[in-house]
Amino acid sequence: xxxxxxxxxxxxxxxxxxxxxxxxxxxxxxxxxxxxxxxxxxxxxxxxxxxxxxxxxxxxxxxxxxxxxxxxxxxxxxxxxxxxxxxxxxxxxxxxxxxxxxxxxxxxxxxxxxxxxxxxxxxxxxxxxxxxxxxxxxxxxxxxxxxxxxxxxxxxxxxxxxxxxxxxxxxxxxxxxxxxxxxxxxxxx
Numbered sequence: 001x002x003x004x005x006x007x008x009x010x011x012x013x014x015x016x017x018x019x020x021x022x023x024x025x026x027x028x029x030x031x032x033x034x035x036x037x038x039x040x041x042x043x044x045x046x047x048x049x050x051x052x053x054x055x056x057x058x059x060x061x062x063x064x065x066x067x068x069x070x071x072x073x074x075x076x077x078x079x080x081x082x083x084x085x086x087x088x089x090x091x092x093x094x095x096x097x098x099x100x101x102x103x104x105x106x107x108x109x110x111x112x113x114x115x116x117x118x119x120x121x122x123x124x125x126x127x128x129x130x131x132x133x134x135x136x137x138x139x140x141x142x143x144x145x146x147x148x149x150x151x152x153x154x155x156x157x158x159x160x161x162x163x164x165x166x167x168x169x170x171x172x173x174x175x176x177x178x179x180x181x182x183x184x185x186x187x188x189x
Contacts, residue, residue, distance in 0.1 A: 006109075006114060007108070007109065012073060012074065012108070014083070015072055017070045017071055017079075017082060018056060018060060021056060022052040022053040022056055024079050025052050025079065028102060029043045029052065032100060032101065035101065035106075038139075038164075039136045039139045056070070068086055069084060069088065070082060070084040075105060081114075082100055082114070083097060084099070085118065093127060094130040094131075095122050095126075095128050095132070097115055097133055111145055113187070115148075115149050116185055116187045117187055119175065120180075123177045127177075131151075131175050133145075133146045134171065135170070136169065137170070137171055143173075146171075149175065150185050152174060153172070153173055154174050155171075156171050157172065
């Protein structure tokens with residue numbers, strides 16, 4: 001296992017989320033559900049220990065197939081959020097980053113730090129050329145993370161998806177490898 005520190009001032013780290021974390025992940029999803037369920041179904045898919053294990057097993061299978069990954073963010077030993085590659089396309093060298101947090105993990109810069117580590121990994125270690133970010137136009141916090149990561153708004157897909165009875169427009173953000181490498185947002189090694 002690895003752990004990457006995410007802050008110089010807080011005891012926070014980024015670690016892989018694996019099926020054996022199912023109980024901890026479920027407790028975290030219970031704390032995060034109200035936050036997340038406004039925009040995405042991620043938390044609503046994890047409602048008991050079996051579904052928690054299944055979610056983490058799905059990402060473990062994706063990691064084994066090199067098509068996705070999931071990482072948790074722990075603050076002072078408690079899982080408070082995470083970052084993930086819901087899509088990792090090694091053939092076309094494109095990937096998508098997603099994030100989530102419970103209230104205790106918000107506003108501390110931990111999600112943004114995790115995103116920077118994922119972009120750095122995708123570009124430098126894996127040769128990805130395009131990193132994408134999708135979010136509801138109603139999700140200002142998600143938009144702010146994309147902007148802090150140096151991403152540009154590619155466009156808006158109007159009335160793109162239905163969630164909880166509400167049609168959402170979806171923003172598409174991206175950063176290209178050469179933009180990332182030329183920027184000053186890269187994490188220190």
